[in-house]
Amino acid sequence: xxxxxxxxxxxxxxxxxxxxxxxxxxxxxxxxxxxxxxxxxxxxxxxxxxxxxxxxxxxxxxxxxxxxxxxxxxxxxxxxxxxxxxxxxxxxxxxxxxxxxxxxxxxxxxxxxxxxxxxxxxxxxxxxxxxxxxxxxxxxxxxxxxxxxxxxxxxxxxxxxxxxxxxxxxxxxxxxxxxxxxxxxxxxxxxxxxxxxxxxxxxxxxxxxxxxxxxxxxxxxxxxxxxxxxxxxxxxxxxxxxxxxxxxxxxxxxxxxxxxxxxxxxxxxxxxxxxxxxxxxxxxxxxxxxxxxxxxxxxxxxxxxxxxxxxxxxxxxxxxxxxxxxxxxxxxxxxxxxxxxxxxxxxxxxxxxxxxxxxxxxxxxxxxxxxxxxxxxxxxxxxxxxxxxxxxxxxxxxxxxxxxxxxxxxxxxxxxxxxxxxxxxxxxxxxxxxxxxxxxxxxxxxxxxxxxxxxxxxxxxxxx
RNA sequence: GGCGACGUGGCCAAGAGGCUAAGGCAAGGGUCUGCAAAACCCUGAUCAUGGGUUCAAAUCCCAUCGUCGCCUCCA
Numbered sequence: 001x002x003x004x005x006x007x008x009x010x011x012x013x014x015x016x017x018x019x020x021x022x023x024x025x026x027x028x029x030x031x032x033x034x035x036x037x038x039x040x041x042x043x044x045x046x047x048x049x050x051x052x053x054x055x056x057x058x059x060x061x062x063x064x065x066x067x068x069x070x071x072x073x074x075x076x077x078x079x080x081x082x083x084x085x086x087x088x089x090x091x092x093x094x095x096x097x098x099x100x101x102x103x104x105x106x107x108x109x110x111x112x113x114x115x116x117x118x119x120x121x122x123x124x125x126x127x128x129x130x131x132x133x134x135x136x137x138x139x140x141x142x143x144x145x146x147x148x149x150x151x152x153x154x155x156x157x158x159x160x161x162x163x164x165x166x167x168x169x170x171x172x173x174x175x176x177x178x179x180x181x182x183x184x185x186x187x188x189x190x191x192x193x194x195x196x197x198x199x200x201x202x203x204x205x206x207x208x209x210x211x212x213x214x215x216x217x218x219x220x221x222x223x224x225x226x227x228x229x230x231x232x233x234x235x236x237x238x239x240x241x242x243x244x245x246x247x248x249x250x251x252x253x254x255x256x257x258x259x260x261x262x263x264x265x266x267x268x269x270x271x272x273x274x275x276x277x278x279x280x281x282x283x284x285x286x287x288x289x290x291x292x293x294x295x296x297x298x299x300x301x302x303x304x305x306x307x308x309x310x311x312x313x314x315x316x317x318x319x320x321x322x323x324x325x326x327x328x329x330x331x332x333x334x335x336x337x338x339x340x341x342x343x344x345x346x347x348x349x350x351x352x353x354x355x356x357x358x359x360x361x362x363x364x365x366x367x368x369x370x371x372x373x374x375x376x377x378x379x380x381x382x383x384x385x386x387x388x389x390x391x392x393x394x395x396x397x398x399x400x401x402x403x404x405x406x407x408x409x410x411x412x413x414x415x416x417x418x419x420x421x422x423x424x425x426x427x428x429x430x431x432x433x434x435x436x437x438x439x440x441x442x443x444x445x446x447x448x449x450x451x452x453x454x455x456x457x458x459x460x461x462x463x464x
Numbered sequence: 465g466g467c468g469a470c471g472u473g474g475c476c477a478a479g480a481g482g483c484u485a486a487g488g489c490a491a492g493g494g495u496c497u498g499c500a501a502a503a504c505c506c507u508g509a510u511c512a513u514g515g516g517u518u519c520a521a522a523u524c525c526c527a528u529c530g531u532c533g534c535c536u537c538c539a
Contacts, residue, residue: 009468029539042539072537156535160466203537225539226469232538256469257533266538293488294477298470299532309476309489316488319503349486353478361478365487372504379496379504435498442500453502460502 001056001355004297006229006252007153011357014251016220021059023215024050025249027207027224027232028064028110031091032072036272037287037302038258038265039095040102042225044288045255045296047104047402049223052354055400063214064107065207066092069114069200074189084190085114098275102284103402109214113206117192120201120209123243124181124194132242136172138184138197144177147238153252154230179235181205204235211240211248222249226256226297227264256299265302273302285403286310292360292401313364318405320371320394324384326457331382339382342373343390350397360401370394407463419450423459426452 001014016022026046029039043064053060068088077084092112099106113120124140127133133142144150144158151157158177180202185191191198201209211219217240224233233252240248257264260271278287289310294300331339346366353362374390398405422441429438442452449464 027539030537036539039539045539070537154534155467157466160535227534227538230467230534231536255539257539259532262531264533264538268537290476301476305489306476312490313488322502325503359478362486365478368487375503430498433498439499451501454497454500455502456497
């Protein structure tokens, strides 16, 4: 397998620390507001990666954190007159529901910053002891000049960065780029006891501590959105490697940003679609298809047009799973062979694409080719028996991508018999060539969301 | 100002030195059908622009134009 590593900015052969096992840490959201579909995109990307590793036989330990203490959470909680912990809890619950709706496999562990205070404090103390950090008035800062490798992930040099250009520099810091590991508490803020007085962790340290606690000193993969490369992931590397003296993550994988009207979807710009809004208007698989259709590292633009394309593409995949035509009499052994050959070619093509830095777009192409050949065979009269192996493969490989190909479940079957009755009456109308009336039945049913499909053997129907 | 990514048919999007430039959506034509729908068949791009390297470039190099991301919280 080959994987693009942000650290080297190149495609590398993928190997694991331990044979057959993958440890993967993915940055989850800071829970201070409703999650938007950019968050969902990131979760989808790493869900697909994780599913593929499991398909390849790896035992995956997947950690996704929730950062549930931070300035913005406190700010929002104060605005809403809520307890900051309750606010975080609320958004965590909501996000977990969303993950389920998107068919995203639950991570092995979902640690939270507030539940790892001991590890965080231990780590900060260690960094101070080793000279990588220093306390000032109850704050603790990381000393970037002490870390010669600082900047290796984002490709920046400390001197090149114009810190203070857009934000005022805290004069107490030794260097403008030094960042907070611990922040002294202001009155009324949530705070924990520490050797430096009451306070709370800075933004980056919690991920380093949770990595250490749940995956160990070294991990295979660290992932997240590419907007986290700097400063978040750069700082995580600095903290973790300074603390352990070992290489931290071997592969850094970053997904591209979701864009709305040509700009990154983000809370600060306000051009966002919340997951809630999305799910109210679209099947969850639509977003997954959007993600699958393009490279995970590229920016992904979001529009109604593209959404509609994705929905049609899913319909196309589903068409491969339709049963044999009524009265199918079977296809020749040669026809069976064509089907079997395509199934083999599709499986190979799927694996070849996915092995190449998770080329989901190529993997989908392999699936669509299988769909076409299945549909050809069906049109030629293949029986369910003859279609079954290829269809099973289609279902299985779609499943590796996290697509269920199930139609949104219509739970109410109480109208089925009425539709059947109308079809029966329409059959009589057609037998008597009363086309206007029979077309009226079909059109009116279509308006109600029931699509009729006539064939030589009879009429079938499905919900639109 | 610094760092980085990208620009492939109407739309989305693979491909990263050399077989006919994948696949999906849309469109047009055809088969089937009473008409539809579904399915099947057929049809289209020389790869932002200009140079260069090479026997050979969408793929490498340089320049230009354009779009986007990071450098401040962000998936």
